[in-house]
Amino acid sequence: MTIELLNTGLDTIWVVLTAAMILLMEGGFALLEAGFVRHKNNVNIIMKVFADITLGTLCFYVIGFGLMYGADMLGLIGTTGFTIKGDLSHLDFSISLETFWLFQAAFVIAVISIVSGAVAERINFRAYLLYIILMTALIYPIAGHWIWGGGWLAKLGMLDFAGSAVIHALGGFSALAAAMFIGPRKGKFTATGTSTIALPSNLPLASVGAFLLWFGWFGFNAGSTLSATDVRIGHIAIVTMLSAASGGAAALLYTLFRYNRSDAPSVINGSLAGLVGITAGCAFVSDQAAILIGAVSGLLMIAATNWLEAKRIDDPVGAFPVHAASGIWGTLAVGLFATDGGLFHGGGWQLLSVQALGLVVFCVWGFALTWVGLKLIQLIIPVRAKEEEEEIGLDISYHGIMAAYQEHEFINYEHEYPNIDQENHKK
Structure with a gap:
């Protein structure tokens, strides 16, 4: 057996295992969201997650993968690779195309699951199925091509190692658009604008979901090397751990000293915010920067949660605060703290400017396409439950x-x- 063949085998095993870890995150999403919503909507949460996996996988196989990773046309979309066929010779990996597709399919399922939580307890299930098709076949794959498929943002030099921008910021702003479009749950806000609290049905269940997401994130970040022999794996894993811990610790300490109690939902979402924040820069920043990125992510999550309440926007599980607010910060943090090209490491403003440009594009794209998409779906079927x-x-x-x-x-x-x-x- 040659060294090259051995490396290919190891890389294949690594990518398949990390893809499975990412897929297990859907169990985390299911438990987290079910724990945060009321008992009478728990099965609906589970069914939406299964719809994400089943319909989302098929849509990405038939259409999405080709748009995202096919041969580039004008830096905007891919034009080959639908059902993993056609000319994909530009994808030069040691692993097979099927292995690469599996890993990317796990990513696309995570994107749609972000939106699921923001519209929990009041979206028409049939309308949600149509939105899954829109997100996994068009919205995410086209945007993904711009950064990971050799599109125009990649050519400008934007860095997003595992998706703070293209997955979390885009998904978070899509979630914001959906939550605003569909409106708050009945009784969430009074006529005077005062917010009421819908108590979570099962916080232990939500915490287990968060732990599963935390576990899967090591596959999310470290698996993005696509190589079992990449020397960065250990560093990626430790900064992922440090940022998550820092995000949770920041939320714990803030709520403890601000409200004289340590708020469980805030600590859960603070840890997840730390994971989101480090996703873009996990291969590019130092351990110390990861701790700072995580802490700021946890605090931004709390600030964004308060902003939603002030604007009377109902997001039952905190999808926008966790994914959008932290995704924005994490993407910009690469431009600040990247050891090669970051502003604080002598790289000047170039990388930070590109990061900011790409970030704005992804946020606007996710929000606008989701709003328009739901408008179109509304012509076919009511988006909101009766x-x-x-x-x-x-x-x-x-x-x-x-x-x-x-x-x-x-x-x-x-x-x-x-x-x-x-x-x-x-x-």
């Missing part, structure tokens, strides 16, 4: 009588839920 469906809960409304936590051994469907279309919801 008032009675939201009141009863989306578990019962869209998934039969299968509730996450059963309170009755037998249910008389017509008696318990007379306002729901019986034929559409009976099993």
Whole structure:
């Protein structure tokens, strides 16, 4: 066996394993979001995650991958590689195209799952299915081509190692657009604008979800090397750990001293914010910079959460504060702290300027395309659940009588839920 063949085998194993780690993050999303929302919507959260995985994977295979990684046209879109066929000779990896596709498919599923949490408890399930197709086939792949597919931002020199901008900032601003378009949950804000609290159904469940996401993030970041023999893997792993710890610690200490209590949801989301913040620069910044990036990410998450409340925008799981606010900071932090080209390492303003340009483009693209997409979907089917469906809960409304936590051994469907279309919801 030659050294080259051995390296190919090791790289293949590494990428497949890290892709599986990223896919396990969907279990994290499911538990995190289910724990943050009310019991009556837990099954709906799970079903949306399964829809992300199933429909999203197929859409990316048929259309998205070609638009993202196909032969470049004018720096804007790919034109080959649909269903992983056609001319993809420009993709020069030691691993096979199938292995590379698997890793990238895990990424696209994560993007759509960001939006899922922001519209929890009130989106029409059928409308959400249409949005999955839009995001995984068009919105994310086209933007991804600009930075990772050899497009115009890559040619300008933008750096986003594992996706603070193209995954998290784009996904976070898509989530913001969706939350604004669909409106807040019934009863979330009073007529005078005062915010009410919808208590999480299961914080231990949410914390387990966060731990699964934390675990999967090592695949997210370190797996982006696409090589088991890349000497940067250890460094990427440690800065990922430090930033997550710093983000959680910042949220813990801030809430402890600001409110005289350590707020569990804030600490959970603070750790996730730290993970988002380091994703762009995990291969480019020092350990010390990672700690600073994580701490600022955790504090920005809290500030963005307060901003949403002030603007009466309902985001039940904190998708925008965690992914957009931290993604913005993490992307800009590369321009500041990158050891090769960063402003604070003698690199001047060039890299920071490119990072800022790319960031604005991704945020505007995600927000605008999501808003327009939902407008188009609205012409086909209502985007928001009916008032009675939201009141009863989306578990019962869209998934039969299968509730996450059963309170009755037998249910008389017509008696318990007379306002729901019986034929559409009976099993």
